Amino acid sequence: MSIETNIQRVGIGAAKLAVAPLEDTSTFKNRAYAALKDVIVSLNIYDQPHEVRLDERQLAQSLGVSRTPVREAMAQLEREGFVHSVPRRGIYVVRKTKREVIEMIQVWAALESLAARLITQHASDEEIATLRAMFATFEDGAPHAKLDEYSEVNIQFHQAIIAMGGNGILVNLAENLFTHMRMIRRKTIAEEDRADRSIQDHLAIIQSLEARDTDSAEVLVRNHALGLADHVSRYATYLA
Template structure:
């Protein structure tokens, strides 16, 4: 098969994904901005919506960002090193999706890190910061989360990210950031299944109460179990990841 035929077959196998991108500010580092925007766009994309491989088009990315291909290539090299992209010679660039086993292990790692973050939050977070966690769910007081699943999904993800940030631990933040992209995608996908949204908000309010009381042991325990329950759910129900 000729090179042209091989490329044609690869193109038919996986159409390029068009990420939501905006032109970047050329007064700052082009590579760093391209990296930040591409990473965020990948985090926002529903990368587990199907089994098809997700291919990116370097030319389209360059045009969307309003820069040459050089900073885009440099940014993609960084993203490949971090495990977000996979570059296949003569075929293209693909977003990396994890297997079910990898996702479960990532969630288990998240459980360990976020539970420690909750422990530290009981020590370092202010009353006002903890109060803001409760306000994240104000819109769902008079209705069930399932009635506003997209909005609740966003609040759910923001809640977990906020707990990590309240730890004041830069090491935890740096360690968890790459895990977050995949765990976030799975949280978004599974929150609407098996009434998990309603159970989730109950868990969240119990966690907030523990943080408000500065109950270090309970906050750590509740946060860890909340994520381990997600890991168990993925293990049992998410065969589509394989």
Template sequence: MSMIIIAPEAAQERLHLGPLDTSVSLRTRAYAAIKTAIASMDIYGHAREIRVDERRLSEDLGISRTPIREALAHLENEGLVRSVPRKGVFIVRKSRDEIIEMITVWAALESMAARLAALHAHDDDLESLATRFGGLVAEPDDAVGEYSDANIAFHQSIIRLSGSRLLEEMTRNLFLHVRAIRVAALRQNRRIFTSISEHEAIIAALLARDADRAETLVREHTLGLAAHVQFHWGEPGGGDVHQQAAPV
């Protein structure tokens, strides 16, 4: 599969993208592909700005620059990238205060999703959640990335099990940043162990159909991430999760 650079010259971070199916609007396909690729990035893992290379996007997606520019304009309207005159297009990274605000909103939405899941989700779906995510373990030397993927999938599952398409729609763009924040936070202060134990308690509440407890646990779990960001994050606007990390 072809690759695409979407990073500054000093850090050759690459996104996995391939040629697009031209049977659908090129702008639509380019928009979806670039947005998916951004969602997979660890955008808060370092202090460097991440620049989108329009030429490489064109080459790797196998299309002209016109639909690329249209797709990037759409992403800019959504607040996911920003255009800087004479410098290029950069992936947006939020300030600490903006991050905390996003997490707070996510906490409200996901906690309601957990309540709805406890009340209405099918037994088989809850059992599947428990089978897939229950009993996860992590040793100090485990790769954070592997657990990060499971962590993100767990929270997506709760939103999906709510049965509310509106909740899924409302969390879609928030998810891109919240996902990256969760990935970065798991590296710090042994948070991965806290995350696992809290997930187990949430699963138990859902299986017990205890809507009040499920809602409370999910809200506290996510607000715990906000508190973690407040304490460990870099200076507002910096987005450098390494400078301010507390000792293990």
């Protein structure tokens, strides 16, 4: 189901999110959770000049359900760190602090570098070849006009690295973390020529995976992630 995001702030009022009504009423809580999470992730929260407050009543009306499944979905999203409730004020989309973002990236570096090691040991040549295919149109650089397209390919690449490692527990550990990472990656990819450097990093990673060079692949993937942590530390002035 396609969900369009439309943020409209009026004074200090809640953000009005345009979400489609739920067609299947059998799993209201799960479907409300999935719909709201998709909308929150698509908000580009780090580009918003103000806190984004969610209107529970408006969301329930937009989804075509009662407030109960929306409230339950919000509780789950709060446990996962996507929203937080403020007594007598409402529910807000979480903006991670700079320290929190850097710590998430550090953990991601450890998980993804382990996945790279596993890929060199267990993934097929055909699986690894799909990584290079992702970058066929970007090997000569990423023109500004293609930045949005590259941003999505960049995210897909890192998801594929984790999945291709073939370790189910690793995939589960990374799933929620990557959703947070997705939001900061989308913000940072256009900063300080990171797109061009990211492409070169990715191609070097792919080459090491193709060569089954386990130590090199592990180091390159880890350093690539930690490079993002360093970038955030130096340039992310929009983070508290």
